[in-house]
Amino acid sequence: MINNLGELGLEQNPSKRERILDAAEALFATHGYDGVTIRQIAHAAQVDVALASYHYGKKRDLFDAVFFRRADVLNTLRLERLTRCEVEAGPDGPDVEAIIEAFIRPLNPGELEEQTGDPGWHNYMALVAYINNSPVWGQTMMTKHFDPLVQRFIKALKKALPNASEEHIYWGYNYFSGAISLTFTRTGRIDRLSDGVVSSNDLDMAYKCMVPFIAAGFKKICQD
Amino acid sequence: MINNLGELGLEQNPSKRERILDAAEALFATHGYDGVTIRQIAHAAQVDVALASYHYGKKRDLFDAVFFRRADVLNTLRLERLTRCEVEAGPDGPDVEAIIEAFIRPLNPGELEEQTGDPGWHNYMALVAYINNSPVWGQTMMTKHFDPLVQRFIKALKKALPNASEEHIYWGYNYFSGAISLTFTRTGRIDRLSDGVVSSNDLDMAYKCMVPFIAAGFKKICQD
DNA sequence: GGTGAAATTAAACAAGCGTTGAGTTATTAT
DNA sequence: ATAATAACTCAACGCTTGTTTAATTTCACC
DSSP: OOTTTTTTHHHHHHHHHHHHHHHHHHHHHHOOTOOOOOOHHHTTTTTTHHHHHHHOHHHHHHHHHHHHHHHHHHHHHHHHHHHHHHHOOOOOOOOHHHHHHHHHHGHHHHHHHHOOOOOOOHHHHHHHHHHHHOTIIIIIIHHHHHHHHHHHHHHHHHHHHTOOHHHHHHHHHHHHHHHHEEEEHSSHHHHTTTTTTTTTOOHHHHHHHHHHHHHHHHHHHHHH | OOOTTTTOOOOSSSOHHHHHHHHHHHHHHHHHTOOOHHHHHHTTTOOOOOHHHHHHHHHHHHHHHHHHHHHHHHHHHHHHHHHHHHHHHHHTTOOHHHHHHHHHGGGGHHHHHHHHOOOHHHHHHHHHHHTTTTTTTTHHHHHHHHHHHHHHHHHHHHHTTTTTTTTHHHHHHHHHHHHHHHHHOOOOOOHHHTSSSSOTTOOOOHHHHHHHHHHHHHHHHOOO
């Protein structure tokens, strides 16, 4: 039998309509689209099975609703951060570290939860990571809602790395994107590998390491 | 209606027993465990539905069979390469670039297909990427069959980066692992982003960029 | 060439799936 | 208070799922 709200770490307060979204978010994030049934979602949200269809229509529409709910919030925050970073840097533009930092800092679920008071961000980031790594959803869903931001990011990178070839920039972004995804998925793999020295839930540490790591990678392949 | 063998780019020759494995490999890799039905696999393999159960038992056992078929082949190749790299380097051990290179070079599906004459390696690498990124399978399956190799890899890295903290090494490995996974998943995202300049199927280029990128990242966070 | 074992097929099973329509309760507006 | 609308429940539907059972074919071996 599948978890109820408490076990998934979700709020108990909100309306049934929202609880369905929260439960779906948590379950889709860990089991993927096909690994979750409407009945499991309803059970986790402590709600009748038919209510999901009543509010959101088909299963696929529910999946989209979960994805879209936070997508624009996130993109707005990230665009703001990127713009601010560019403004502060002046005419030469920001350096690579600042661009990387601006690109991923607003993704920190911990900070997002503090700002919004919503504990669902953790699950949402894992869901986006799942979608990003899926051959099925990766192209369509990510392209539609995140491409404008990524293009801005790449444009800023090109300015900071004037000698870089297009190929190197895009492959670099690919590695970067993969690193982000696996980090947010929090598989717990490194916890075991390191025998408890490192925790995949320590996203603050993940950020602290990722920025210089990725920045150094970009500089290396784009400057030599 | 789902693809048959030809559309999946599989061999037509082998026995029905093997065809089931090949078809399952291809379908699991793109749609995940829950996204594929036994009937789809049977149809793609041009085989009766019951034959999958007859040869491999439960669906989960079939999934395991697909995973295990190539796991040991791959690990043997990688361990050889890592050992050879260490021997050639002498008492000081190989540098970071050589270690990274040794770790991922045997994963190149193109080379593997040349060596073994088997076109299924592409799908297998995508499947492992899927498993590696899954919160459900990530821990158990990867741990069991790939941990020894990863530990060897990390040990070599520690030697090449004597000032590195444990935390930095393991987080670096996490980014590296994520980069590999997304690359092998070949979502085609960068193809669109770059408007055709880059192809996610060009794994030779992916390797050529990844080694210096990841090596620079490790050096940066482990030496400062 | 007949015999036994392995491979393969066809048909069926119970269980679970997403979705629907009709009926009931709660909420809002007048 | 009443009417109208939204929120919600219950029971059922047709369909697909993984798996099994028994019958049939294929094949190796003496």
